[in-house]
Amino acid sequence: MSTTGYINISLELFGGLLSLIFILSLSLGSLKKERLERLYIRVLSINTILLFSDAAAWIFKGHPDRFSFWMVRIANFLVFTFGYILLAVFTDYLVCFVSGKGAGISRAPSRLMWWLALSAIVLVVISQYNHMYYLIDSHNVYHRQRWFWISQIYGIICMLINGAILARYRKYLSGKELAGLAAYILMPVIAMLVQMLIYGIAVLYIATTVSALCIYISIQVEQSRKFSQEELELEKSRTAIMLSQIHPHFLYNSLSVIKGLCQTDPRQAELAVDHFSGFLRGNLDSLTAGSPIPFSQELSHTRHYLELEQMRFGHRLNVIYDTPVTDFLIPPLTLQPIVENAVRHGIVKCEEGGTLTVATALTSDAYTVTVTDDGVGFDPSGPLQDGKKHIGIQNVRKRLQAQCSASLTIRSVRGCGTTAMITLPRKAGEK
Template identity: 45%
Template structure:
């Protein structure tokens, strides 16, 4: 009895502190608002780890109370089986992170480990009936059975396999990441080995908590930092893209044309001013657009731009829209630069102007966007090593795959 009180005085504070650490890490992950696969897997690991620790504390507190045996059996069932799930989740986390580092990992690893854990779960279920791993005494105390070591051997084997995979890809991971991932194998496996020989000492999940803390500091924090840097880079790219679209000469020419209209045709000048404002709004909106945009939105921006160009060149520029598909997404301001290029380098350089055609279509596998014009050609001899020049139709084609873009 004295030994049990000593174990309770050691295990309950240790596991309670581990729960606090797990909850704090969960709060940190949620507060980051970064919804990546790695974060989701890590959150599940932390939540399950905290729940297991809570169940184990309940078993320690409930010991010696026969009326709580049923609840303690249920808690013990969760401790064992969720422990196997935790190992499987770590394998998925490890594989996802290694792949993110550009290293190829077999697709069979996670299913094989999951199946291995499923067998372990089945054995625990059987043990609930034949007591081959554990049982509860008449006084309500958890007791190990002679085959208890088998239940501990399963996660040790899986962890050793995971460690082998980590060491295999250590070159891509680097020293810090390798150490962080290996800690989830070394610390819990060492704790399991101790528990096999020292009955009652609860070290596995506190050790797992320490490992999760190491992973958070060395991997999760760095991952968040890289994501923030990537978002900053994307924002800077959006600003550069927006500035490249709002070119000074186009603004000056458009405003000059509107000023001239104010004297000749005030109503037309008012329409042109609204179109000019919509054009600027479309470019500014691209700064806050993080994902894809619907093609209809891109098409409206293109029509606004071309209406301003037609205002400047009047009958010298003709536009043909052959829109056969609209129900797809694409990056903001993808097509408009190509249209502008056709106007600037094709139509404007051809005496008498010309025609621009925008066409979209859907095939069985792709969405196709085709931009073409019949403006000035270019000398193809240097490029194709052929004589003559091309002054007929010029074309730019986008092929968008629905598997990549949202529909």
């Protein structure tokens, strides 16, 4: 084997191993993958197959044994076939990426690319019989044939289509994103032209590997930015909810209750002070809780709030706890805002008051927390007509989804009451 052959094999094996490392890095990063990330992993996977196949074609070239005979033919067939598949999968990735930036792009370019790829693969299959692209001689050596350039023209046309997509929607992309995607188009085209002019140099799939890594860097930078932004939004959400729970009216009403009890029932006043301090401590602790907390802790915080409200409203507020299941995690300040909504906007608006029930349950795949009241209810399809902003429930729903992939559903009927249910999926292995 020539020195060029050894260089080609070394570069392609190195590129294949590098691609595998990046595939493992992305695959182990998180269990839940977005479609864009799954497509990028496919791009890297196909590129890895191409690199190892081309390296195998070089390794077994010129060896007369039966195993090498088949390896050279299979490897070269895979190189041609997966080369076209790679172009089609990259177009899927490009269309998905641009679509995620708010551009109104259709699936037509992807469908066109797959049709081109399939027609090109058909010609590769035909070439196995008429040798229009390449011939493997009796010495097991690969030789280009007179129509080889057609196989490369297919690739260049596909790259030009991808380039047209990128040019058409460039205004939706940042400079780094545009540079990374453009590199994946331009570098393989240049490498393809070099291979057509200089026989024996295998630089095409090394070029696709390097350009794929450029995209990887862009993706990681974008993901880090999105992660930081989500963390900031969650922090703002926690702060906003905490501040909403310590509004002046609640402080005034709670302190008024405590003042009255000091004169009529000092022992009850002492208990009220304990609940009041426990409620404030729970709110303050939530600011430093960057991850879900035990449900029992969130329930304790909610009990402090309800005890204070029961002291204030007396027999008008009846509370029932049905919580046999407490051994699970929940984001802080998620149950208490829902309970407060039920008290303030449901039960106390009824002259005779009502009953609030907090219940937990365990299903085959989730934990559920249900808050039910028999208050005035409301129309879930329209906004509350009380002139107030109701951002608490929105923040609760966002944090449930972001931290636990959980959901919040609310059902209500005017005059009958409201039911709010939190559904937290169970993780694999949880009992």
